[in-house]
Amino acid sequence: xxxxxxxxxxxxxxxxxxxxxxxxxxxxxxxxxxxxxxxxxxxxxxxxxxxxxxxxxxxxxxxxxxxxxxxxxxxxxxxxxxxxxxxxxxxxxxxxxxxxxxxxxxxxxxxxxxxxxxxxxxxxxxxxxxxxxxxxxxxxxxxxxxxxxxxxxxxxxxxxxxxxxxxxxxxxxxxxxxxxxxxxxxxxxxxxxxxxxxxxxxxxxxxxxxxxxxxxxxxxxxxxxxxxxxxxxxxxxxxxxxxxxxxxxxxxxxxxxxxxxxxxxxxxxxxxxxxxxxxxxxxxxxxxxxxxxxxxxxxxxxxxxxxxxxxxxxxxxxxxxxxxxxxxxxxxxx
Amino acid sequence: xxxxxxxxxxxxxxxxxxxxxxxxxxxxxxxxxxxxxxxxxxxxxxxxxxxxxxxxxxxxxxxxxxxxxxxxxxxxxxxxxxxxxxxxxxxxxxxxxxxxxxxxxxxxxxxxxxxxxxxxxxxxxxxxxxxxxxxxxxxxxxxxxxxxxxxxxxxxxxxxxxxxxxxxxxxxxxxxxxxxxxxxxxxxxxxxxxxxxxxxxxxxxxxxxxxxxxxxxxxxxxxxxxxxxxxxxxxx
Numbered sequence: 001x002x003x004x005x006x007x008x009x010x011x012x013x014x015x016x017x018x019x020x021x022x023x024x025x026x027x028x029x030x031x032x033x034x035x036x037x038x039x040x041x042x043x044x045x046x047x048x049x050x051x052x053x054x055x056x057x058x059x060x061x062x063x064x065x066x067x068x069x070x071x072x073x074x075x076x077x078x079x080x081x082x083x084x085x086x087x088x089x090x091x092x093x094x095x096x097x098x099x100x101x102x103x104x105x106x107x108x109x110x111x112x113x114x115x116x117x118x119x120x121x122x123x124x125x126x127x128x129x130x131x132x133x134x135x136x137x138x139x140x141x142x143x144x145x146x147x148x149x150x151x152x153x154x155x156x157x158x159x160x161x162x163x164x165x166x167x168x169x170x171x172x173x174x175x176x177x178x179x180x181x182x183x184x185x186x187x188x189x190x191x192x193x194x195x196x197x198x199x200x201x202x203x204x205x206x207x208x209x210x211x212x213x214x215x216x217x218x219x220x221x222x223x224x225x226x227x228x229x230x231x232x233x234x235x236x237x238x239x240x241x242x243x244x245x246x247x248x249x250x251x252x253x254x255x256x257x258x259x260x261x262x263x264x265x266x267x268x269x270x271x272x273x274x275x276x277x278x279x280x281x282x283x284x285x286x287x288x289x290x291x292x293x294x295x296x297x298x299x300x301x302x303x304x305x306x307x308x309x310x311x312x313x314x315x316x317x318x319x320x321x322x323x324x325x326x327x328x329x330x331x332x333x334x
Numbered sequence: 335x336x337x338x339x340x341x342x343x344x345x346x347x348x349x350x351x352x353x354x355x356x357x358x359x360x361x362x363x364x365x366x367x368x369x370x371x372x373x374x375x376x377x378x379x380x381x382x383x384x385x386x387x388x389x390x391x392x393x394x395x396x397x398x399x400x401x402x403x404x405x406x407x408x409x410x411x412x413x414x415x416x417x418x419x420x421x422x423x424x425x426x427x428x429x430x431x432x433x434x435x436x437x438x439x440x441x442x443x444x445x446x447x448x449x450x451x452x453x454x455x456x457x458x459x460x461x462x463x464x465x466x467x468x469x470x471x472x473x474x475x476x477x478x479x480x481x482x483x484x485x486x487x488x489x490x491x492x493x494x495x496x497x498x499x500x501x502x503x504x505x506x507x508x509x510x511x512x513x514x515x516x517x518x519x520x521x522x523x524x525x526x527x528x529x530x531x532x533x534x535x536x537x538x539x540x541x542x543x544x545x546x547x548x549x550x551x552x553x554x555x556x557x558x559x560x561x562x563x564x565x566x567x568x569x570x
Contacts, residue, residue: 077529100434101516102525117433231528300339312344314529317351317361319368323344330340 067285068096072103072118076230077313077320078168078250078306082122082274084324085297092334093293095286101320105203106131113279114156120278120294124168125149126270128277130207138208138270142167145271157280161294163273164301168250170209170269173259175237178244186263188218190244198225199233199245209270211246217268234259250303252311274301300331351533358533369522369534374541377518380508381549384440385501388447395448396455397481409452417449421510429514439511446507447500454496458489491564494557498550505546519545 069090073083080101087099100118103109106127112118125142128149129135139145142163150160172187179185182193190196200211205227207213215223228236233245234253244262247254254261276294283291305327312323328334350358362370395413399406424442432438462485470484486493512520522538558565 075528080525099516102512102521102528103434103516104513111430112434115430115433117435229528231530235530302338305339305341308341308344315352316344316347317365317531317534318344319365322368326342326344327339330342 066096068098069120069282069286069290070118071097071099072109072112072121073099073101074106074109074121075102075104077252077310078248079122080320081306081309081313081323082301084320085301085328086120086122086276086294088321088324088328089293089297089333090290092328093289095290095293107203113158113277116279119282120276122274123277124272124274125163126169126209126272127203128152130209130270131203134206135208140267142271142273146273146275149275153277158277159280159283160275160277161291162298163275164298164306166250166274166301166303166306167272168248168274168306169272170204170246171249171264172244172262173233173237173247173254174244174262176258176260179260179262184260184262186265187214187268188220188265189262190218190220191222193243194222196220196223196244197242198223199228199236199242200225201230201233201246202227204246209268214268217266250306250310252307252314255307255311256315274298296333297328300327300333354530354532356532357536361533362537365534370537370541373517373519373522373538374545377505377508377520377542377545380436380439380443380511380518381501381504384443384447384504384508385497387440388444388500388504389451389497391444392448392451393455395452396459399452399456400459400481400485401477406456410449413449413452416445419445421446421507422513425511425514434514436515436517438514439508443504443507443511447504450500450503451496454492454499455489458492458496459485461492462488487561490561491557494553494560498553501549501553502546505542505549509542 071083071086071090073079083099083101087097090097100112103112103118103121106123109118109121110132113121125145126138126149129138129145129152133149133152135148139148146160146163153160172190174184178193182189184190184193198211198215205211205225211225215221226236226242228242228245230248231253233242233247234251236242237245237259247259247261249261275298278291309323309327312318313320325334346352348358348360351361392413395405395409399409421442424445425438428438428441432441466484466488467480470480475483508518509520509523512518512524515521519538519542522534523542526532526535526538
């Protein structure tokens, strides 16, 4: 800015030549050196600013001696709803709860958990092994996957509560017309389709359930990948920007129809039940009823229940908080 | 519990919502009170805190730079540097330090507001006619009296223009803050992109634009009310 390049002399009084000494001290009408005064004004205003800043940050309220539990949720529909279910069930049971929803991907929210910014969040057992533990292989049953995921989290000062009955697994979806054109039934059939463009979400490029391993283990050599955030794969398929996409089996956009799932003949995509990952120490602080409350909620989350709640948010367009409230009420939890 | 959970009937969407049409008025009005209004209030809160705190800091910097000429260069350099950092990058840099919190967002917003506010306030102070300041000094006013009675009122137009630009910019930047906190209109926009839904996306976006235009208009009005002499001069 040219306006700032002016010499200080431009605003100092004419009679007093501005020396290199502090210009303020050479002026007579002043009763006090301004430097000191401005520093006092600075101090007052610094205090004001910090008050303003603090008032804007919801200070952690501690009622009844129990610290607030901060729940996190990732950046897609199913997580928003499960986060609300946890929050409302715990609130109803008398805990102080704060929900930080839509935080981000697995790696982002895991960082928030390990750094203590959140106390727990719902995570998928297979994702823990693949994205966080970077396992080269995945177990061959849901129970074994849960055990391995829990064992891994225990090594990092975290633990896991009971898993849900439902799973939200990965699958490869294509448009029916595309499947018909090349006679596709299984993932390995994609070899028949020539050059295939895949949609994959950023979290799932590497690792035991990732795109790179998938094309290798199915021997798909003529492929290209586009990374798209969760939820955007369907419109990319619809508009022909991609030929095939990694999708979630509980996604209502999938249930809406218009997509064909290819058989995962090699069982590549493993198992994906959900369980709350909790920082150690949180349960001790909150008492035994805390885990019981969450386990009660998770026991209700069957495939059908979660699909229907996802549909309520994604298709009926009800707010996740409302969907969760009605579900808990129907099941006598609140 | 062996029978499994009770699943409530969530009903079905209206035809407009089901087709994800451009804008479904029925859905927008139905969700005004539990979705759009709270988000709008949060957006305004985040903006006001940032602009007020930013103004206080920038004002002090500008006054200091006005009294102590040497301070203008470093203050301008620092604030213009902060101004050039992309918002998303700054949010991500702050998250490890201050977390997914309002504080993170406010620090970034205040950092962005400083440059424009500091520049316009200082320019306003420096462009007060020398004669006016000399006359005031001749009347025996102290340095502080000159600042508050002569220089500040005369630099109001520049100061208001700085506030206008900063407020509108902050309203836009608060929408990006949704990457850090689940709050404000940006959160609705982000979620409507994540699970594509035009009505929520367009509704929240339009509200942000309307909010920016309204804030701008209110500041113009405030500027007029604060500088009655300017109007009387125009009328004359």
